[in-house]
Amino acid sequence: MDKIWLIIQREYLSRVQKKSFLLATLLTPLIFPAIIGLFLWIALGDMDKPSLRIIEVVDENNLFFIESSDQYAFSFSKSSLDDAKLMVQNGERYGLLHIPPIDLSKPTGFVFYSMQSPSVGIISFVEASLKRRIEEQRLYEAGIDPKVLETYRTKVSIQNITLDSKGEEKISSATVNYVIGFIAGILIYLFIFLYGNQIMQGVIEEKSSRIVEILISSLKPFQLMMGKIVGIGAVGLTQFAIWVILISGLTSIVTGIFGQKMPQQQLMEIQIEGSGQALESSNEFLEVIQIIQGIDFVSIILLFTFYFIAGYLLYGAFFAAIGAAVDSPSEAQQFVFPITIPLIISYMGLFVFVLNDPDSQVSFWLSIIPLTSPIAMMGRVSFGVPWWELLTSMSLLIMGFISTAWLAGKIYRIGILTHGTKVNYRTLWKWLSSAQ
Numbered sequence: 001m002d003k004i005w006l007i008i009q010r011e012y013l014s015r016v017q018k019k020s021f022l023l024a025t026l027l028t029p030l031i032f033p034a035i036i037g038l039f040l041w042i043a044l045g046d047m048d049k050p051s052l053r054i055i056e057v058v059d060e061n062n063l064f065f066i067e068s069s070d071q072y073a074f075s076f077s078k079s080s081l082d083d084a085k086l087m088v089q090n091g092e093r094y095g096l097l098h099i100p101p102i103d104l105s106k107p108t109g110f111v112f113y114s115m116q117s118p119s120v121g122i123i124s125f126v127e128a129s130l131k132r133r134i135e136e137q138r139l140y141e142a143g144i145d146p147k148v149l150e151t152y153r154t155k156v157s158i159q160n161i162t163l164d165s166k167g168e169e170k171i172s173s174a175t176v177n178y179v180i181g182f183i184a185g186i187l188i189y190l191f192i193f194l195y196g197n198q199i200m201q202g203v204i205e206e207k208s209s210r211i212v213e214i215l216i217s218s219l220k221p222f223q224l225m226m227g228k229i230v231g232i233g234a235v236g237l238t239q240f241a242i243w244v245i246l247i248s249g250l251t252s253i254v255t256g257i258f259g260q261k262m263p264q265q266q267l268m269e270i271q272i273e274g275s276g277q278a279l280e281s282s283n284e285f286l287e288v289i290q291i292i293q294g295i296d297f298v299s300i301i302l303l304f305t306f307y308f309i310a311g312y313l314l315y316g317a318f319f320a321a322i323g324a325a326v327d328s329p330s331e332a333q334q335f336v337f338p339i340t341i342p343l344i345i346s347y348m349g350l351f352v353f354v355l356n357d358p359d360s361q362v363s364f365w366l367s368i369i370p371l372t373s374p375i376a377m378m379g380r381v382s383f384g385v386p387w388w389e390l391l392t393s394m395s396l397l398i399m400g401f402i403s404t405a406w407l408a409g410k411i412y413r414i415g416i417l418t419h420g421t422k423v424n425y426r427t428l429w430k431w432l433s434s435a436q
Contacts, residue, residue: 003219007227008234011202015235025239029246037254053094053122056084060101063137066129072122088113097126104138162384170294174383178355180295181379184304185350188374189343192312195236196319199229200332203323203416212416221416222409225324229316233309295382303381306394311374314401315339321408324415325423325431334424346372354379368393370400407432 015021054073057066058081066074074097079087087093095114102109110130112118136146160172203225206212215224322335346366353362358380366376367385373393377385414431421427 004223004227007219007224008231011228011231012234015232016238021235021239025242029243029250032247033250033254036251055095055097056087056093057097057099058084059099061099064099064130064133066126069125072125085113088115104134107134172294173291176291176295177382180300180382181355184300184378184381185375188308188311188378189347191236191240191308192315192343192374195232195312196315199232199316200319200323201329202228202232203320204326204329204332207324207416208327216417221413225317225320225409225412226405229313229320233312233316236312300381303390304378307374307378307397310397310401314370314397314404315343317401317404317408321411321415324412325428327419331423342371343375346375350375350379358383364389368396370397373397
């Protein structure tokens with residue numbers, strides 16, 4: 001154990017003392033606040049100097065009227081379609097909406113002309129306006145006053161309340177749970193790929209430089225492998241912790257400069273004000289606060305840390321074994337691809353199945369199987385997962401790590417001292433079946 005600890009110290013200190021590590025750790029957090037500051041600066045500039053885009057409307061029905069907004073102004077003239085097109089070509093108009101004679105029961109043939117592809121926002125705005133106008137006209141022709149019907153229209157929103165086994169109620173939001181699961185799953189996915197490759201590259205470099213032959217003379221190959229995996233994992237956790245602190249602090253400073261506030265700052269201010277005027281003026285914001293307060297961040301952080309570490313250890317053993325088996329990064333590619341398949345499956349499954357339906361059978365199995373559970377389970381945690389499923393998933397993940405470490409250790413023992421041999425899957429199988 002002492003030798004493994006020495007290897008961990010060596011891997012950790014040799015990496016965190018590199019200039020490249022310090023630069024990446026300190027400069028990367030500057031990117032996010034800089035991007036946020038840039039977008040805030042552009043957005044605030046647009047608010048000060050709104051750019052109004054004029055859209056010519058050629059309506060051959062003399063029926064449609066589209067209300068202008070802060071961004072788009074609709075000009076209704078008697079110009080011909082060709083003249084209106086020339087206005088767009090000459091830059092006098094941002095776009096042209098042509099409404100041909102239509103049948104209100106089957107409205108088709110609307111065309112939007114512009115010199116550049118229009119944004120989704122303007123097309124959605126125009127479609128919604130035309131739809132509303134067609135509906136009003138059809139109601140009018142049916143003898144129903146649209147204004148009367150409008151008075152009966154009611155906005156309905158459903159509040160999500162979750163019940164625990166004791167009957168306690170807690171407000172929740174599928175959107176917030178989706179975002180938490182999305183961020184947690186993506187972080188684990190990136191962490192495994194990034195630092196797993198670092199393990200493989202580190203083993204290949206040591207093997208190529210023959211340093212490993214000196215190390216193997218004083219400790220077992222398995223001890224070397226585990227020390228390297230844990231040491232690089234500690235480097236990753238250190239870097240991740242520094243990023244979280246710096247990005248949070250710098251983002252707060254940048255948003256403060258532009259007069260904006262972080263969500264947690266707003267939450268604290270509202271809490272201080274108690275049940276004052278702010279709460280009365282914004283029921284929706286109050287609901288958001290209740291949702292945030294109802295999230296069990298402690299459990300989520302603890303589970304994230306577990307799956308974060310366990311998932312990395314499971315795949316780190318594979319990457320270490322690949323690095324020991326080959327002599328160069330190009331030879332490693334044929335073995336890396338099979339390892340990445342479960343990661344890609346869990347990544348795609350996170351979006352297709354887990355976040356959309358966390359209680360489905362596919363989501364369950366993705367979060368139970370050790371090779372996919374680190375990413376898939378974190379996509380489910382914020383929605384609420386029964387304890388027996390969590391314990392099953394965590395137990396299988398631990399057993400999965402032990403199994404992969406055992407298999408990887410057998411490959412590592414022979415591969416780390418093998419040079420000049422073209423390694424393929426048959427060779428790996430021989431190593432697995434022959435190693436003691």
